[in-house]
Each structure stands twice: as structure tokens, then as C-alpha cells.
Amino acid sequence: MANLLEIRDLxxxxxxxxxxxxxxxxxxxxxxxxxxxxxxxxxxxxxxxVIWAVTRLLAGNAVVEGGQILFNGEDVLGYGEDDLRRYRGxxxxxxxQDPMTSQIPVLSYSRQMADIQYRRSERSAAEKRRxxxxxxxxxxxxxxxxxxxxxxxQFSGGMRQRASIAMALMMDPPLLIAxxxxxxxxxxxxxxxxxxxxxxxxxxEATVVxxxxxxxxxxxxxxxxxxxxxxxxxxxxxxxxxxxxPKHPYTQALLECDPARVLEQTRFLPTIPGDVPDLxxxxxxxxxxxxxxxxxxxxxxxxxxxxxxxxxxIVRCHLLAPLFxxxxxxxxxxxxxxxxxxxxxxxATEHDGELLEVEDLQVRFRTMGALKALVNRVADPHVDAxxxxxxxxxxxxxxxxxxxxxxxxxxxxxxxxGLLPAHSGSVRFDGRExxxxxxxxxxxxxxxMAMMFQDPIGSLSPRQSIRSLLTEPFExxxxxxxxxxxxxxxxxxxxxxxxxxxxxxxxxxxxGQARRVGVARALAxxxxxxIAxxxxxxxxxSVQGEILNLMxxxxxxxxxxxxxxxxxxxxxxxxxxxxxxxxxxxxxxQGDCDSIFERPAHPYTExxxxxxxxxxxxxxxxxxxxxxxxxxxxxxxxGCEFHTRCKYAQERCRKEAPxxxxxxxxxRVRCHFPLNQ
Amino acid sequence: MWIxxxxxxxLSVVIVxxxxxxxxxxxxxxxxxxxxIALGPRATPEIQARYIEKMHLDEPVVMQFFxxxxxxxxxxxxxxxxxxxxxxxxxxxxxxxxxxxxxTALGWAALIGIPxxxxxxxxxxxxxxRITGVFSVGTIAVPSFLVSIWAILVFAVMLRxxxxxxxxxxxxxxxxxxxxxxxxxxxxxxWVGYFAxxxxxxxxxxxxxxxxxxxxxxxxxxxTIVYRYALKIAILPTIxxxxxxxxxxxSGAVFAExxxxxxxxxxxxxxMVLNRNxxxxxxxxxxxxxxxxxxxxxxxxxxxxxxxxxxxTL
Numbered sequence: 008m009a010n011l012l013e014i015r016d017l018x019x020x021x022x023x024x025x026x027x028x029x030x031x032x033x034x035x036x037x038x039x040x041x042x043x044x045x046x047x048x049x050x051x052x053x054x055x056x057v058i059w060a061v062t063r064l065l066a067g068n069a070v071v072e073g074g075q076i077l078f079n080g081e082d083v084l085g086y087g088e089d090d091l092r093r094y095r096g097x098x099x100x101x102x103x104q105d106p107m108t109s110q111i112p113v114l115s116y117s118r119q120m121a122d123i124q125y126r127r128s129e130r131s132a133a134e135k136r137r138x139x140x141x142x143x144x145x146x147x148x149x150x151x152x153x154x155x156x157x158x159x160x161q162f163s164g165g166m167r168q169r170a171s172i173a174m175a176l177m178m179d180p181p182l183l184i185a186x187x188x189x190x191x192x193x194x195x196x197x198x199x200x201x202x203x204x205x206x207x208x209x210x211x212e213a214t215v216v217x218x219x220x221x222x223x224x225x226x227x228x229x230x231x232x233x234x235x236x237x238x239x240x241x242x243x244x245x246x247x248x249x250x251x252x253p254k255h256p257y258t259q260a261l262l263e264c265d266p267a268r269v270l271e272q273t274r275f276l277p278t279i280p281g282d283v284p285d286l287x288x289x290x291x292x293x294x295x296x297x298x299x300x301x302x303x304x305x306x307x308x309x310x311x312x313x314x315x316x317x318x319x320x321i322v323r324c325h326l327l328a329p330l331f332x333x334x335x336x337x338x339x340x341x342x343x344x345x346x347x348x349x350x351x352x353x354x355a356t357e358h359d360g361e362l363l364e365v366e367d368l369q370v371r372f373r374t375m376g377a378l379k380a381l382v383n384r385v386a387d388p389h390v391d392a393x394x395x396x397x398x399x400x401x402x403x404x405x406x407x408x409x410x411x412x413x414x415x416x417x418x419x420x421x422x423x424x425g426l427l428p429a430h431s432g433s434v435r436f437d438g439r440e441x442x443x444x445x446x447x448x449x450x451x452x453x454x455x456m457a458m459m460f461q462d463p464i465g466s467l468s469p470r471q472s473i474r475s476l477l478t479e480p481f482e483x484x485x486x487x488x489x490x491x492x493x494x495x496x497x498x499x500x501x502x503x504x505x506x507x508x509x510x511x512x513x514x515x516x517x518x519g520q521a522r523r524v525g526v527a528r529a530l531a532x533x534x535x536x537x538i539a540x541x542x543x544x545x546x547x548x549s550v551q552g553e554i555l556n557l558m559x560x561x562x563x564x565x566x567x568x569x570x571x572x573x574x575x576x577x578x579x580x581x582x583x584x585x586x587x588x589x590x591x592x593x594x595x596x597q598g599d600c601d602s603i604f605e606r607p608a609h610p611y612t613e614x615x616x617x618x619x620x621x622x623x624x625x626x627x628x629x630x631x632x633x634x635x636x637x638x639x640x641x642x643x644x645x646g647c648e649f650h651t652r653c654k655y656a657q658e659r660c661r662k663e664a665p666x667x668x669x670x671x672x673x674x675r676v677r678c679h680f681p682l683n684q
Numbered sequence: 685m686w687i688x689x690x691x692x693x694x695l696s697v698v699i700v701x702x703x704x705x706x707x708x709x710x711x712x713x714x715x716x717x718x719x720x721i722a723l724g725p726r727a728t729p730e731i732q733a734r735y736i737e738k739m740h741l742d743e744p745v746v747m748q749f750f751x752x753x754x755x756x757x758x759x760x761x762x763x764x765x766x767x768x769x770x771x772x773x774x775x776x777x778x779x780x781x782x783x784x785x786x787x788t789a790l791g792w793a794a795l796i797g798i799p800x801x802x803x804x805x806x807x808x809x810x811x812x813x814r815i816t817g818v819f820s821v822g823t824i825a826v827p828s829f830l831v832s833i834w835a836i837l838v839f840a841v842m843l844r845x846x847x848x849x850x851x852x853x854x855x856x857x858x859x860x861x862x863x864x865x866x867x868x869x870x871x872x873x874x875w876v877g878y879f880a881x882x883x884x885x886x887x888x889x890x891x892x893x894x895x896x897x898x899x900x901x902x903x904x905x906x907x908t909i910v911y912r913y914a915l916k917i918a919i920l921p922t923i924x925x926x927x928x929x930x931x932x933x934x935s936g937a938v939f940a941e942x943x944x945x946x947x948x949x950x951x952x953x954x955x956m957v958l959n960r961n962x963x964x965x966x967x968x969x970x971x972x973x974x975x976x977x978x979x980x981x982x983x984x985x986x987x988x989x990x991x992x993x994x995x996x997t998l
Contacts, residue, residue, distance in 0.1 A: 062901050088906075096903025103901075108894040113916050113991050122912075123902045158992045174902065 011182055011214045012038035012061065017074035019056055019065065027070075028286045030056045031238050034074070035313075038182070038231075043208060043215040045229035045246070047222065047261070049547040050518070051283045052235040054218045058184055061216075062101060063091055078182070096123060100175040104187040106167035110159040116143070116170060117155045123177045138177070145210070146173040147203060163636055164412075165196035172203065176211060183208075184216045189224055193411035193574060195633045198618045201227050220547065222265045223620030226250055227627055234258045237283050237294040244320030246624045254322040257295045264548045267577035268622050275559065276552035276581055282517070293325065301326060360438060362568040363400040363423065363536055368393055368432035370415070370422050370592075374641060390640040392418040394592045396432070402535060403562065405569040407579030407600070409615065410589035413637055416572045417461075419589070420538045423570070424458055425449050436536065454484055457529035459539040463521040463546075467513040473524055474509040480531040498527040502557060519550035526557060536568045543578050555582050576619050580604060585673070588612050591640065591648045598674030608670055608681035610653045647679065655680060688988050688995040696981045703973045704756070708749050711966055738763075739963075761967030766959070771967035774952070779971065781851055782948040785940065786933040788864055789872035790926060797879025798922065804880070805887030805918075806910055816884070820877035829939040832870040836943070839866060849945045867940045875929055882925055886918040920987050927983025931976035935969075 019031040031053045038044050048054040059065045061076055063083060076083040078098060086094060103109035111119065120139035124130060130138070136155070143151035146169040159167060168188065175183055185204065189197040205228060208215050217228055225232060225246070232249040234242040234257065242255040253259045262268060263277045281298035284290050290297065296306040305325050314327035370393040380388035393415045400406050410416040421427045423434050425441055434441045436452060444452070460466035467476055477498050478491040499506050502523040513521060522542070529537050542558065543551040559582060561567060573579050579586065580600060587597045588609065596609040607613040614633035635652045638644055647665050650656040657680070665679045719732050719741065727735075736742055739762075740751050755762065761771040800820075804813035840848040852860035890896065891914055899909050938950030949968055956964040988994045 064897060064900055092903050092905065094903070095901055101898070101901040103894060103898055105894060109898040111895040111899065111913050111917070112993055114913070115992075122899075122904060122908060125904065125908070160993050171898075177902075 009040050010037045011040040011079065012036075012216075013075075013077040014038075014057070014061070015075040015077065017057075017060060017076060018072040019053075019060055020070045020072050021066070022068045022070065023287075026287050029238060029289050030069075030286060031060070032289065034235075034238075034240055036233050036240060036243070038214060038216055040181075040214050041212060042230040043205075043217060043228055044231045044233065045225035046216065046218045046233045046235060047220065047225050048235035049220055049261075049283070049549060051237065051286070053238040054235050055186065056238075057235075058101065058186055058216075058218055061184065062095060062099060092126075096180065097126065097178050098180055099182040099184060100178065100180040102168075102171050102175045102183065102185040102188050105191045106159075106164060106171045107191065109171060110167065110174075112159055115156055115158050120155070120174060120177060123174060126178075139173075142173045142177055143170065146170070146176075146207070147199075148173070164192055165199060165636055168192060168196070168200055169203065172200075172207065176207065176213075179211060181214060182216070183211075183213045184218070186218050187220070188217065190219070190221065193637075194576070194615055194618045195411065196636070197224070197620070198633070201620060204228060221620070222250075222262065222548070222622035223267055226622045226624045227620040229624075234261070238286055238289065239294050239323065241295065241324070242320070242322045244317070248317055248320040250622060250624050252317070252320075254316045254320065254327060255295075255324050256299045256301050256326070260298075261548060262622065264552050265577075265622050266548075266551070266581050267619060275556050278552035278556065279549035293323075360401075361399045361435075362402045362404075362437065363398075363570070364433075364435040365396055365398045365419075365423060366433045366435075368396045368419070368422065368434060369430040370418055370427060371430040391430075391643075392592050392640065393422065396589075396592075396594050398587050398594065398597065400536070400568045400570060402568050403566045404585070405562065405571060405583045407583035407586045408570060408572045408589060409574065409576060409579060409586060411574055411637060413591075413640065414589040415592035415640075416589050417540055418592075420458070420540060420570060420572050424453075424456055424538060426458075450484075454532040455534050456536045456538070457532070457534040459525050459529045459537060459542055461540040461544055463518055463525050464513055464516070467521060467524060469513050471512070472509065473504075473511050473513070473516075476513075476524060477509070477527055477531060480528060484532060486532075494531070498531055501530065501561070502527045517550075518546050519553060522546060522550075522554050523557070526554070526561075530561060530565075533565065534567070535565075536570070538570045538572065540572045541575075542571060542573070543575060544573075551578065558582065576615060588615065591638065591643060593648065593677065595649065595678070596674075596676045598671070598676075602671065602674055606683045608674070608676040608683065609649075609678045610655050610682060611649050613682055647677075649678075655682075685989065685995055689985055692981060692984055692988075696977050700974050700977050701753075703977070704753065704970055705749065707966065707969055707973065708752060711962065712745055712748075756970070761970065762963035764964055765961050771964050774964060775949070775968055775971050778947050778949050778952045778968075781946055782934060782937060782941070782950060784864065785867055785871065785937055785946065785948065786930060788868040789933065789937070790875060790929055791872075792868065793872040793875035794879055794922075794926060797876040798883050798919070800876070801880040801883025801885075802887055802910075802915060802918075805884045805891065808888060813884075816880055820880045823873050823877035824881070826874070828870055828874055829943060831873050832867070832940055832943040835866050835870050851946045863944075863946075867937075867944045867946060870943075871933065871937055871940050878925065878929070879922060882922050883918060886921050887914060890914045890918045916990060920991060923983050923986050923990075927980050930979045934972045934975055 014034055014036040017031055017034040018029070021028040021030050034053075034057065036046075036057070046054045046057060056065070059069075060071065061083065063086065065071070071084060078094070083094065117136055117139050120142070121132065121135040124135045124138065127135070140151045140155050143155055148154050148166060148169055154162075159170070162170060188204065189200050192200060201224060204215065207213070217225065219225055229246050232244065232246050233240055234249065234255065236257050242249065242253065242258045249258060250262065253262055260277075260279045264279060266276055279298055284294060284297060290307070292305070292307040292309055293299070293302070293311050296302040299306065303325075309325070311323050311325045312328065313321050313323050316322050316327055369391060371389040371391050373388055374390055375383070375385065375388045377388070396419055398406065408416050408419065418427060422429050425444070429442045432442070436456065439452070441449065441452070471479070474495050477495045481489055481491050481494060495509055496506055499509060504520065504523050504527070508516070508520070513524070516524065539558070542554060546554060555578065558569065562569060569582075571579055571583065583600045585598065586600050586603045587594050588603070588611065589595065590611050596603065596607070596612045603612060604616055607616050618633065633652055638648070638651060644651050646662045647653070647656070647660040650660040653660065659679050663679070665677050667675050667677050668681070669675050670681060719735055720727070740748050743751065759772055761775065763770055764774065800816050804810070804816045807813060836848050839846045846866050847863050848866065850863060852863035896909060896914055899913055935950045935953060937948060938954055940946070941948040941951040942954065949972060953965055953968045956968070
């Protein structure tokens, strides 16, 4: 089997004001022709640097210290400007992570696609356009003749990513690189894009390199896998070797941390303790030694060699050296999960009443001003972001609120906290009605309710130190008699941040540390309800577990009620007692976490549950579970709002909106024909 | 695009009307009797009565406003208090001088400033970038009347290359251009710096965007990427700045007009304020405001024409 691309001993440094960062060190990767190779790694592993090196698009402060990148036997690193133009786009092309920012907003697709074909001067403008329309059709964009004239902002996220793929395939390149191709997309879109990539790879007979932190995506898509850690390749092999018989302790730990792989429902997720080493001065021995439970003397002193564990499976670890083979233990690598005994909401039994009750809540947004509505003859210039939502939460309980973007889940959370006005319905906290309270009456209650915002770093003011961020809640609520400095120390301890972090600023924190500050801030006033918006978004798998475990610990200690808003099903599964699924502003299914995962009653819930790519190469899905896209809120489908995408939809669903029915105590669904019951 | 343009034009008409109303109200709120302000304390009762009748000062204020607006739509901005000349005529004589000066000044500033900003953004920290940086800050910091005086000293008094006073013989285009050079240089110099800074900053930001990296990954030519992709977006804030600059200079070029003894709207307003010739002031300010709105409208339309996202925002 020939290799299309061979990376040989590649080392890349970045020059920074603090010295050189050794971002890649002696990377060797073979990309076999007509295969899909996955590169997995967490942030800081250098996986993106590999892509930029291969496309010769490294940032200006990067220095290639050594090595070769052989494409069809030619060294890409020796290419001049003219060679590069022949190489980029023609020989290798890239599908970018975020389709929202990787397409130029001021040019139509037909223009962007014609520009990519500039080397084909023999093609007339009309021919270039025909090629563009043709490739748009092949990636599954409906009405390509029409759509090709549009601009990126007129496309939805999923469609944009399809257009990105179309642009990358435009010149029929033998090598396609996909950089986190589904990270910015919703679960149902992710499934569609994975499916499309697999189809196109066969159709175009291309070789594909997929870079991702998402183990599910890699297992679903790839033939070969390369695992990277802190700028080195620690293990590579075929997908089954990596997922079923991982040899490197890091690979093993990474796989164990993935919540989608932890099958039994447990409150405590495994994590990898410690941090990625500082690459200004990489460790002398093995890069993973500091976090590796199996590490021994030699690991800290000597760099491990590459060993072939099985045919094709190469592992950079001392444990595989014949000399040390007997030293490795067999026990699990990641930090042993604390036993979850009694974790499931025992605190809940201490209280009787509901902590939070939402009844028939409706939230509307104005889409245009009164004058404009009058001019355009729009009778009702509103959209309903949340419609008839009812839910309840007991103290010590965790409710997972799940939905895709635009489902209204964040709006619901904010309305509960009084950050957005409710149109009708009621929100009761501890039996007290909130929707009618004035801001001044609401303020004392805000101490009991806290919000953890989505973006951990962005929601912290960059000009405030961590200390002042942590003590701010006390000042807002006028708690002057408290020793706030002591409180800051206490909060720091509570979320296991070292005390010397108090004088730092948000940009100096890693994502996980910033998230801890967010948790500490939310807990400062000892609230009883926490609304957490995507608490694990943007965190690495190994850190996700830490935050979720911390939240679970604090819940047990303080009897907190959690409302967790997320699109990430594997995560909520492990921390929620109950789930509520939202679609187009309606709660379409609610019930026990287990019963929803085992017997989803609504077809949408089923699609979500089955739509998560599993980190198991033998459980690849043959079919895309859900077609189409979320309709616009301004244009709700009649009848059941899901019927446009539902594969079971019948005549009745198109005409009549389903009411809510109770299938089992606490398991409610809004569907005419619930599944599997 | 058409829908956006129509809406935007409608909005501009409303703004001009509101601005006229505000201007009218402001002039009426000036304390004192408008008649004695306009005619001076020594005017005879007959003259005063004639003036009151001519200016409809016996009508209610609201009626006065409508009469004024009605006259404006007929091209009548009132008459000079002293000479009884139609204000519209005076303004139409003076306005071209100002327009030519402002267009030339901003034109050369844009022609030099935008490419300078572009080059320095493409090669940040190069020698050209550093020189441009110092030059920009320098020209922005020096007030334009100082530039005018030095320009006169160097090019007219010492070198005797260029004329100083007036706008040139009417009808003699070459002479008029000859007289335009120094004032246009003086007025435009500061704007070269503004444009260069502005374009450089937005260009640097755009060159770091993901879509530029994507365009490079698709193998597009560097020329295409810089001038057809990046500049097209980076130029947008500068277009808005040109619009604002134009509006500001309509009356703001007054320094240059006084120093170079050029006719123009700014100088007209200045003279007429000193003479308390309020009908002329009112008419001139109104025309300036209307022009300002028209220019802003034009720059917004250009921005919308380049950036499709803007079209849906109104």
C-alpha cells in the first residue's frame, strides 16, 4: 500500500516573547492512499500545527526545525511560491472547522468557486459556474442553481459546511484535510456531515486526513488513527487497534475519559490528573510521564523509542521495550473514579417541595419595530422562542435540558433567572412567583439562583483579577460585614484552584481553570439553584470529567439543584437525573434519564440519542438518522412541528398539533405516535 | 439591494426634515426680538414692519416653519437682509468652490492614504510600515491651519511656485486648478494619515481572519487574496470615514478658505454670522446639513453594495 503523504521527523518551533515553544517534535506520520486517517489529540497536542505544516500555512512566527513532508515523494517544505500554488487547492485542500468564519462574507458562492478555478483558464465563466453548481449538488445542497448565487450569511450552519466541503473538492485534490469538520455543528448536522464525508471519499477516490478531538467522529470515520500528545505522536495504528487494544497509557486514559464510552451511568467520570507540559521546555523523558500512573524511573529520564506492538501499531512508550515490559501495571490508567455511592440525589429526600417550577412558560421576541410591522403589514411581529414549557426541579436534583441550537434552551434558562421577560406562564422558585416580581424585589432572590455562562473565558471580565471576580458577588449584594478575602480563599479551595491564582487575570487561565472560576463565582453566595449553560463546551475530554465531578461533589455537599443546558448528550447522561428535550421552543419529551436513553418515545429524541457518534469502530451507523434542518422559528410548521423531519410522520401529524401525554409516571411526550412503548 | 436603497433614501428625507425643524427651532430660541437682531436697534418702525411682513414674523411659529419648508421646496431659501439677493443664489455661487476643494482634498488623501495603509498591513513592521506610521501620526497631529500657513510660506513665499490668494480667474480652468493645489494639500494632509491608519488596522484584522487562511489553502494568488478579498472588507470602515470627513469638511474647510481667501460655504457662514445676516446663515447651514445627509447616504449605499450582509439590517 503506497503512502500519498509521508511526514518524516518533523519538528516545528514557535517563536514567542517567552522563548521558543517546541510545538512539534520528531513527528512521523504516514498517510496511506485512499484511506481516512484520523489525528486525535487534545488542545495543545499540535494536531493543528501538523495541518498548517502540511499546507505550508504556518503562522509567521513558526520555524520548521527539521524533517520532511513528502507528498507523492516530493518534499513540500522545499516548494517555492509557484510550486505552492500548484500544490494548495490542486493537490491538497482543507475543510475548515468553523464554516461561519471560513468563507468570505462579501462574495457569492459562485464567485468564490469561480476564483478557486482560476488555474483552469480554458474554462469559460459559464463553465466554471456549471462546475460550481455541479459540485454543490454533489454535496447535497438543494436547488444549487439558485443557491450558488447566494452569499454565505444566507446559508445555515450545516449548509455552509457542505459548501466548504464543495469548495475543498472543487479541484478534485487527491488529499483532503478536514480540521474538526463537525465541531461547530449540531448533533443531527454532525451525523449528516460524517455520512457525506464518507460517501464523497469513495466517490472522489480521495485520501482524507481528519483532525479532531472527538473520538466518536474518529471511530465513525477513520481507517487509521494517530494519537498525539504535547507535540508528539504517542501511538498510531488501525482504528480497531487504537480503540480496542490501545497500548499507550495516554491513549487508554483518553478513551476511558470519553463520556460516550462510559456505558454504565455513573456520576463520576474518569479524568487525567495534571496538565499538559509546558512546551517551552519539554520534559527530558517521556512527555506523558508527569501524568502517567505507570511511569517509572526511566520514563522521567529517557525519551522512549517507537515500538511496534502489533503489526502496524506503533507506540512510543518504555512499557513496550522488552527490558521494561514487566514493570507496567495492568490497572486502569486514569484516576480511579471515586465510588458514586449514594450520589443519586440523596439530599433530595430532605426537602419535600419543588425548588423550581415552570408552568406553561412562553417567551416571545420582537422581530421588528411597530412601525416596520405596520408598513410591511405584519400582524404579529414576534417569534415564540419558548412555547408552553413546563418543568420542575427538586433540591439536589439535576435536570438536563437538551436541544440543538435555536431550540430555545438558553432562552428558557435566562427567563427562569429573570434575565429575559416572560410573555405568559409562571416561574416559581421555592413556591414564590418570579415573573411578576420587580427587579428590586427579585434582587434578594438572585442570591439563591446562579448562572454559569457558556463561554468560560469570555464571561469573565478580562480587566478584573480572579480575586475581584470572585468577590464581586458579595459587593453586588452588599455583604460588607463578610471577610471577602477569606471568602475568596474558601471559594478557591472549593473548586481546587491554587490560592496564588487569585492575583491572575482570566487570559492567563486554561479553559478548565476559567471554568472552575465560573463555578466558584456561581457558588459564591451559596445559591440553591444553578443554571449551567453548556458547562463543558470548549473543554478537553480529560478536563470535562473534572468539572462534572466537581459539580457533582458540590451538589452532594450543598444539596444544589442543577438545570444543565446542553447539546451534548453523552455528558448530560452521566450527571442528570432527568432529561427534558427541546425542539423549536417546545419541550417535546421529559422523563428519567435512563428511560429516555433506553426507550426514547419521541422520534426526535430517538434521533438525538442514536445520532451521537460512538467511539467504537464496530458500531458505525449505516444511515443518517435525521434529515433536513431545523425550521425557522418565524415559520413554524403546522401540526406537529417536527413532522417536516420525522421519518414516521403521518397525515395526522401534518394537521394536528400533538398534546402532551404521560407514558409512565414522570415520562411525558408530545407526539401522536410515541415509539417503542 | 433596491429595497435597502429605497428604505435608506426615505430615511434620509426624514432626517433632513427633522434637522431643518431643529435648526429652525434653534434660531427661534435665540433670545431677543428677531427684528431688532436682524435690522439693528436703529431701524425705523416702517422698515421693521416691512421686514416682519416679508419674513412672516406675524404668523405663528409653526406656520413660519411650513412657509419656510414650502419655500425651500420651491428653491427659495429667503433673501439677504442687506442686499435682498436670494440666498439660494449666493449659496449656489459659493458651494461649488467648497465642493471642489473638499473632493480634491479627500480624493488625493484617499488615493495616497489607502494604498499606504494597505502596503503597511501586508508587510507589518517593514521599513515602509514604520515610516507610514510616523508620517500618519504626524499629519493627524498637525492642525490644518498650521499646514496652510507653512504651505504658503514654503511654496508661495519662498519658492514662489504657487499662487496664494483666491480661487483663480473664473472661466480659466488651469488657473483655478493652480489655485486649488495649496488649499487641497493643506486640507487633505491630515486625512492621508487617518486613511492610512484606518486601512492598516482593518486590513491587519481581516488578514488574520479564517476566510483569508481558507483562501490561501485553496491556492488562490496572493494578489487576489489581498486586493480582491481582504481589501474589499477592510475598506468598509474607511468608506464610512470618507463620508463623515466629507460632511465635516463642508463647513470645516473654513480655515483654509479664510487663510487662502477662497470663496466657499464655510467662509460664507463665517462672514454672515459676523454680519448677523441670519437668512443667509440659515440657508447655508440647511444646505450643509442636507449635503451631509446625502453624502452619508451615498457612503452607506456603497457599503451595502459591497457587503451583502448590511442590506438586510434595515
